[in-house]
Amino acid sequence: MQGPVSSLEIIILAAGQGRRMASAKPKVLHTLAGRPLLAHVLDTAMALAPRAIHVVYGHGGEQVREAFPGPALNWVLQAEQRGTGDAVGCALPRLAEDTLALVLLGDVPLITKDTLKTLCARAAAGVALLTFEAAHENQYGRIVRDDEGRVMRIVEWRDADRAQRALREVNSGVLAAPAAHLRRYIPRLSAANAQGEIYLTDVIALAVADGLAVATTSPRCASEVEGVNSRADLAALERVFQEQQAAAQMAAGVQLMDPRRFDVRGTLTAGRDVQIDVNCVFEGRVELADDVRIGAHCVIRDSRIARGARIEAHTVIDGAEVGPDCVVGPFARLRPGTVLDGRARVGNFVEIKAARVGMGTKINHLSYVGDAMIGQGVNIGAGVITCNYDGAQKHRTVIGDRAFIGSDSQLVAPVEIGADATIGAGSTVTRDAPAGELTLSRAVQKTVSGWRRPEKPARPDKE
Ligand code: UD1
Ligand code: CA
Numbered sequence: 001m002q003g004p005v006s007s008l009e010i011i012i013l014a015a016g017q018g019r020r021m022a023s024a025k026p027k028v029l030h031t032l033a034g035r036p037l038l039a040h041v042l043d044t045a046m047a048l049a050p051r052a053i054h055v056v057y058g059h060g061g062e063q064v065r066e067a068f069p070g071p072a073l074n075w076v077l078q079a080e081q082r083g084t085g086d087a088v089g090c091a092l093p094r095l096a097e098d099t100l101a102l103v104l105l106g107d108v109p110l111i112t113k114d115t116l117k118t119l120c121a122r123a124a125a126g127v128a129l130l131t132f133e134a135a136h137e138n139q140y141g142r143i144v145r146d147d148e149g150r151v152m153r154i155v156e157w158r159d160a161d162r163a164q165r166a167l168r169e170v171n172s173g174v175l176a177a178p179a180a181h182l183r184r185y186i187p188r189l190s191a192a193n194a195q196g197e198i199y200l201t202d203v204i205a206l207a208v209a210d211g212l213a214v215a216t217t218s219p220r221c222a223s224e225v226e227g228v229n230s231r232a233d234l235a236a237l238e239r240v241f242q243e244q245q246a247a248a249q250m251a252a253g254v255q256l257m258d259p260r261r262f263d264v265r266g267t268l269t270a271g272r273d274v275q276i277d278v279n280c281v282f283e284g285r286v287e288l289a290d291d292v293r294i295g296a297h298c299v300i301r302d303s304r305i306a307r308g309a310r311i312e313a314h315t316v317i318d319g320a321e322v323g324p325d326c327v328v329g330p331f332a333r334l335r336p337g338t339v340l341d342g343r344a345r346v347g348n349f350v351e352i353k354a355a356r357v358g359m360g361t362k363i364n365h366l367s368y369v370g371d372a373m374i375g376q377g378v379n380i381g382a383g384v385i386t387c388n389y390d391g392a393q394k395h396r397t398v399i400g401d402r403a404f405i406g407s408d409s410q411l412v413a414p415v416e417i418g419a420d421a422t423i424g425a426g427s428t429v430t431r432d433a434p435a436g437e438l439t440l441s442r443a444v445q446k447t448v449s450g451w452r453r454p455e456k457p458a459r460p461d462k463e
Helices: 037-047 062-067 084-094 113-121 179-188 200-209 231-251
Strands: 007-014 052-058 074-078 099-105 127-133 142-145 151-155 169-178 214-217 254-256 262-270 274-276 280-288 299-301 316-318 345-348 351-357 362-365 368-374 385-387 397-399 410-412 415-417
Touching (some): 007 084, 037 099, 037 113, 074 084, 084 099, 084 200, 099 113, 113 127, 113 169, 113 214, 127 200, 169 179, 169 200, 231 254, 231 262
Parallel strands (some): 007 052, 052 074, 262 280, 280 299, 299 316, 351 368, 368 385, 368 397, 385 410, 397 415
Antiparallel strands (some): 099 169, 127 169, 142 151, 142 169
16 A cells, blocks of 8 residues: 555444433344344454454443453453544544544444445545445434535534435445544534534544545445444344345246245354245254255254255254255254254154264154164154153163154163064153063053943933
């Protein structure tokens, strides 16, 4: 870079209390797509590879600091929230002499790296502002230009008259300037305005009075610079973000039945010809291989689904691996540590936890399988339960290949069922069952012939 500016430092303003959120939680910790607003801004800031990132946080905002541990950030306490100008002023002493300062807002999460690069490129000579035309009625600061179109100043909405409020071009709150300029003007800001705050935006009029150039640039899309001030704003930006993710998935070859009813709160990697029905939620890191089909209303977190597997409607999968061509659901629940080998089937109202299920094994109805190792080609009948917990400790159940577990059996762990064993329906299995044999624990069935059901005494008035 030319001139006196030799590096970039980023200041993120995150000290405001966010009163309009009506929340006990600091605003920047509210989540968009499952991550704090500030995390989104930090990702973008880091992508610019600045010399330093300074986060201005508020009194009592220790929660914010604690949410982002590690040495990468320079935390600056603004003890009293006296306005955005004061907030930047708190960080300035930490910046190098010759640096370019980029000011980001912790409550403007969707800003992109490309937009910021363009902005920074325009700031070396003077001040560069990121402005935009908002699509709807708003209370952003208004950009006031002269007859030749030169920026004169920014008027905050609360301080603006009717004519100024009618101006379409508004301030995103994001700006870039050599730190030296900010050092010159910020100490001269006053709080003589409608909110009694020290406005960073007043730096513009001071720069203009000094004959400095004020450049502007705009993001490709207004949603990049929409700020979160209320829960309604947050919900609106969540939709924008989700629709962007949906569009990216479709561009990569995923068929979404309705991109407006699709939520990714984390990272979703999908192969080709994946189909996702409506109202599915993906959390954490989820990988879907080619030809996977996900039915409506599924929630999938931190899991891998292999090629050709089908997840039917209303299934919840967390921390599991589903092998190729498996069919899971409808209404199944796979909990952490579940591994299904290829072509396994898990049907309705089946819960599986910390268990490996072998190739082609079927657990089709109403079962609980926990802490188990199940071989290949096993058939687990309806209502089978592994009794894995004795009230103090968990125990393992091992089931050999091709075993058949009759319906409504309880396998009291620790217990092992041998390969090709058959367990008769309704058994309570408390000891190991040998391979290849029929094992059952069941009262012997008997028939009492001639037995009669009791009859109700006849009621005379009915006759
Ligand atoms: C600000 C801009 C406005 C712009 C809008 C865009 C000013 C005076 N106004 O208004 O022109 O249109 O953003 O979203 O800059 N903060 C601090 N310390 C403070 C005050 C605020 O750290 O003392 C932080 C907040 O946490 C927030 C950001 O600065 O992340 C913006 O503050 P906020 O009060 O939301 O400003 P707006 O009224 O939205
Ligand atoms: Ca704001």
